[in-house]
Amino acid sequence: MQYKTSIVIPVYNEERSVKSTILGIREVSKKLDEKIEIIAINDSSLDKSGKILDSIKGIKVIHHNINRGYGASIKTGIKASKGDWIIIIDADGTYPVKDIPKFIRLKERYDMVIGNRKKSKANIPLMRRPAKFFLNNFASYLAGRKIPDLNCGMRIFNKKKSLEFWNLYPSKFSFTSTITMSFICNGYKVRYIPIKYYKRKGKSSISPFDFYNFTQLLLRLTLLFNPLKIFSMISILLFLVGFIIAIYSYQALGRLMDVTVLLFLLSGLQVFLFGILAHMMAKYWVKK
DSSP states (O other), rough: OOOOOOEEEESSSSSTTHHHHHHHHHHHTTTTTSSSSEEEEEOOOOOSSSHHHHHHHTSSEEEOSSOHHHHHHHHHHHHHOOOOOEEESSSSSSSSSGGGHHHHHHHOOOEEEEEEEEEGGGOOOGGGHHHHHHHHHHHHHHTTSSSSSSTTSOOEEHHHHGGGGGGGGOOSSSSSHHHHHHHHHTTOOEEEEEOOOOSSSOOOOOOOHHHHHHHHHHHHHHHHHOHHHHHHHHHHHHHHHHHHHHHHHHHHHSSSOOOOHHHHHHHHHHHHHHHHHHHHHHHHHHHH
16 A cells, blocks of 8 residues: 555653553545555553554554664664655654644654644643753754754654765664754755643653753764854964953063964864864765
């Protein structure tokens, strides 16, 4: 059977919500004008999630023999999918399955459509909100456009274009952040739409302190796709420090230039030139 869209659902210890989520998706799918493929990946759950998935008719179920991670589950689903478009949605009951038609209607106009949970932040754990705020704003600066929700787990994207960055996708929770930055930094059309975000059923396995790993990931991706953004920031900082030292030296010591000032100014220039070279290499890599 030919499918235009495949829905990939990563599952790990979601016995409280997985059945209602998938049945809800299946009911919504029946009302659409196209055939929808539903793929659930059981990432070696320790509870009854696997048995529950096997009892649901009309879906494709894939079981991991060992726990490989959220990103690995999505990649398994993408590999097994037959559709040209991929929808990912979590099985924990936090995302509105009734909004799936909204994403599908926009797929012909955009390369990726992502949910924006901004209006539903009450259900985002309090300890995660500062990290989420920082990451979204830092990612917006690095990408050069507003990114209201970096790692929302409900989105639709073009499968063929997602495969261009396959080797970059991690096996853990940073899959969504990686694919977001990859699409945006390469000029693909990305649209955000507001969605509700419900209270999670069960316990999340994401640590509130994982923002360090996310920040590190953003820097790596930006160095890969838009390195001048990072190099220019460091260069400006070095120039500013050099000018501040020069002003202080002039006011306190009566001389404008010394070895320290020259060191900072030349270092700033050198970093900027390295940034231009890295930017040219990145553009060449992207075209290849």
